[in-house]
Amino acid sequence: MDIDEELRLGIECQRAGRLGDAVRHYRQVLAHDPANLDALNLMSVLALTAGDGATAAALAASAVERQPDWFMSYLNLGNALQSLDRVGEAIDSFQKAITLHPGSAEAHINLSGALELAGRHAEAADMAVKAIMIAPHMADAHVNFGNALLGLDSPGEAVEAYVKATLLEPDNALAWFNMGNAFAAMGDHADAAERYRRAIAIADGAVKQFSLGNALRALLRLDEAEAAYLRALHHDPRYLDAFINLAAVQRERGRLAEAEATLRAALEIAPDEADLHWNLALVKLTGGDFAEGWREYEWRWRTPHFKPFVRRFASAPWRGESLAGRSILVHSEQGFGDALQMCRLVPMLADLGGEVTLECRTGLGRLFSTLDSRIAVVEGQAAPPPACDLHVALMSLPLRLGLTLDTIPARVPYLGVPAGAGDFADVAAAPGIRVGLAWSGSNTRRDNGGRSFAPHDLTGLPGARLFSLQKGDAAATASDLFDFGRMTDLGPRLADFADTAAAIMAMDLVISADTAVAHLAGALGKPVWVPLPDPCGAFLWMLGRDDSPWYPSLRLFRQPAPGDWAGALAGLRQAFADRFVQS
Template sequence: MTLQAAQALLDQALQAMADRRWGAAMDQLDRAIALAPGQAALHTNLALVLDEMGEPQSAMEHLSIALDVDPAQPLVHLNLGVLAARTGALALAEQANRYAIQLQTSLAAAWSNLGSLLDNTHRAPEAEACLRHALTLEPRNASARFNLACLLLRDGRYAEAWPLWETRDWPVHQALPWSCPRWRGERLEGMRVLVVQDAGLGDTIQFARYLRGLRRLGASRIDLICQAPLQALMQQLQDVHTVWNWADSAQALNCAPWDVWIPVMSLAAYPDGQDTTALEPRPYLKPTECRKEVWKSRLSPTQKDQRLRICLVAQGNPDFPHDAQRSIRDLEVLAPLQSVSDIEWIHLRGKSVSRGFDAEEPAWELGDLVDTAGLLACVDLLICVDTAIAHLAGAMGIPCWLLLPDYLCDWRWQRRGTQSAWYASMRLFRQVTPGDWASVVNQVNDALQAPGSVDAIRSLRLPQTSA
C-alpha cells in the first residue's frame, strides 16, 4: 500500500514536471520519499526538480542517494557528472562520467561530457580521443560536435573546427521573421545578404570582422540584425548598408529585400573564414566623434605624460552560464592594484562609471555600446574579465589586458600564451589554478610597475578605422 501511494505521488509529480510546475512536483516527491525513501526513481526525479529550481547542490545529494540505492544506473552517474562539473566539483564530475562509461560503454553523452571536462582541465589529447569516440557512437551528436569544435578552436585548427561549430545552440533561430534561404557558402554575385546576431554581444563584435569578406564574394548589399545595444555601434561599419535590431517589427523585416541570410558566427565556416586575413590586426570599429568628445569633457586631462588612465571591469553579466568562473566577485582581491602610483582609475560596474578604484557612488551611467566605445577611446588601457567590453576594445585597437580563468576559459583565448590570435592590442593574464584571481592580480601588478610599462601600454594602441 505504501509503495502504491508513493507511485501515485510520483505520477502526479511527473505530470507537474511536464507542466513545469516545479514547486508542486517537489511537494509530491517529498511526500513520496517520506513514504518510500529507498526508491531510487524518487530521488532522481527530485534531483531534476531541484536543479530546475536552482539548487544544484541539493540535487547532487539526491542523485548520490539514488546511487547508494542502486549504483548500476549509468544515466544517474551521467546527470551527477553534469551537476558536479557545473558546480566546480571537477574530480567528482570526472569520476561520475567514467562510472557511466564503465556501466554503458555506448553512452555517447558520457564520452562527450568527459571529453569536454578533460579539455577544460588541460588534457587535450585524451579529451579529443573521447570526443571522437562519442562521434563514432553517434555521428550527429550535437553536444559532442560542439565540444570537439571548442577543442579544435582552442588549438587554432580552424578549418576542422568551423563546420562542427555549426551545431552550437543558436538562440534566435526558432521563429525567423523572414523567408529567404540560409546562405551555405555559394557565390554571392549581386545578392543581398542578411547577417544575424549570435548569442552574445561579444560574439557579434568579434565576428563582425567577417562582414567585409561578403563583399569579396560579390554581395551587392549587406544588412545586419544585432542586439539593440550594438545597433548604433555597428552602423559605423563601412560594408553594412542597414543595421536592424530585434525590436524592429517582424513585418518590416519580412519585407526587406534579402536573397540569403546567415548567423554572424557562421561566416567563419565559409571561404573567408579559412582566410587568415580575417585575423589581421587592424581595428574595424570606432566610436562616434560626438560620444568621444562627451567623455573627453567628463574625464579630466591626465596630469602628466607618465600618468595612465585605466578602465577596470571586474565582473560580467551574472546571468552568463559560466559567470562564476570568469568574474571576480570578491573585489578585495584587486586591492594590490591601488598601490600602483600614477594611475587614474575608471571603474565600470554594469552601466555605472565611477572615478577612482573603489568609489561607492557612480559618477555617470553608460548608455549603449557607442557610449562605451567613446569612453574606451579616452583611456590608455582596459583591464577586464572576459566579457563583451574586451571584444569592443580589441575591435577598436584599444590596449586591453584580459584576465582569464583557468577552468572554463573560453576557446577563443586558446590554451596558453599572453597574445590573442584575434586582437593585436590585447594581452592575456591567466589563472594558475581554478579560482585563483590573486595570482592574476599579482601578474598585472608586476606588469604595471615594470620599467617602461607606460610606453609599452601606449604602443599597443592601433589606429582606429572602420571595417
C-alpha cells in the same frame, strides 16, 4: 485445477524474485479463467517490471474491460501508459482509480508523479499533499511533494520534503538523489555531491554518477568529475550526455586529443546528434583547427539550445558563391561579444561585390555605423527581415569565407567612435593612469560566475585612476568603491556601445573579464588585459596563450589553477608595474 492455489504459488514466486515461474502460474490461471482480474493485474505488473510496457498496458486494459469498477486495474493501466510516455492517458487512468477509491494513497502518489511529468507542478503538489494526508508514513508521497516543489522553483522547500522522506525511509535512493538535484538548483554543489553519493551507495546508476560529475565539475574538482562521468559510461555505454561532459572536462584540462576521441566514439553511436558535433566544434576551434571546427560549428542550429533562435528567411542562404551584383543580409546571433568579434568579417562581403546589410542587436547600431561606409546597418531584429537576395548568420562567416588561424583579419582598429557619442573629455583629462574596469558579464550566461572577478582586487594599482565601465546589476558590487571615491562609476553615462567606445578611448588601459567590453577594447585597438578563469570554456582564447590572434592589443592573464583569481591578478599587477610604473 485449483485457481486459488495457482495464484498463491504465482504470488509466492513473484515475491521471491522468480518471475519466470510466477508468469507460468499466472498463465495457467488465465488459460482456465481468461477474465481473472488478479492474474491479469499481476501479469501486467510483471510485464512492466520486465520493461514491456505495451504488454502491461494490454493486460491492464483487459482487466478494466472485464471489471471497470476495480481501481487497481486503472492503477496498473496508468503505470503502463506512463512507461510508454502516454502521460495524458496515464493521468486519466489514475484519476479514475482515485474516483473509485478516494482513500488510495498509491493512486494519489502516482497521479502526482504523472502530473509532474506533464509539467503541471501545482496540481502535482496538491495530489502529493493529499497522499501525505492519507498516508503520512509513505516516503514516496514526500518525494513526490519535493519533486513538485522543485518544479515550482522552490528548491529549499523541496529539500525539506526529501529530508522527511529519508527520515521515513533512510534507504530511499530517489529521495537522496532528488535532494541532490534540489541542492544543485540552489547552487550548493557541495551538498548536492554529498547527497548524490548517498544515493549511489544505496543504488548505483548512470544518471546518479552523471549528476555527481556535474556537481564535482561545478566545484572545479575536475579529476573527480571525470572519474564520475567514466563510471556513468560504465553503467550505460550509450549515455551521450556523459560523453559530452566527459569531453568538456578533457577539453577544459587541455587534453584536446582525448576530448576529440571521446566525441568521435559517441558519434559512432549517434552520428546525427547535433550536441556531439557542436562540442566537437569547440574542441577543434580551441585547438586552432578552423577548417573542421567552423564546419562542425554549423550544427549549432540543430541543438536544443539554438533551435529557439532559428529564423526563417525568404532569401536563400549564402554558401560562399559570388556576390557580384547581389544583396546579402548578415543577421545577428548570440552575444554582444560574438558580434564585436566577427563584425570585422562583414566588409569582406562588400569586397566580394555584395550589397551588404548588417543586422545587429539593439545597442550596437551606432557603433557598427563606423565599421564600413559600404554597409547598411539595421539595429534590432525586424519582422520580416530586410529583403535581400541572400542571407548568412554572422557566426557562419568564418566558414563561408574560408577563415583560418593565419588569415584572421587582425588589423585594428576596425571600429571607431561615431559622431554624437558620449563626451568623456573630463575622463581623458583626469590625472594618473586611467584604467577602465569591467569585472562581470551577463548573468544570463551559466559560466558568468566563473569568469567574473571582484573589482576590489584591483584597487591599489600604483598610480591608477579607476573608472567603472560595468553595466547592469554587477555594478552595484562596487558601490562602496564609488562611495569612497576609489573608483568613478561611468555606467550611468553609457547608453549604448558607442558611448562605451568613447569612454574606452579616454583610457590608458582596459581591464575586463571575458565580456563584450574586452572585445570592444580590442576592436578599438586599445590595450586590454583579460583575466581568464581555469577552466576557460571560451574557444577563442585557445589554450595556454597569453595573446590573441583576434586582437593584437589584448593580453590574457590566466588562473594558474582552478578558481585561483589571486594568482591571475598577481601576474596582472606585476605586468602593470612593469609597464606603467617602472617606465
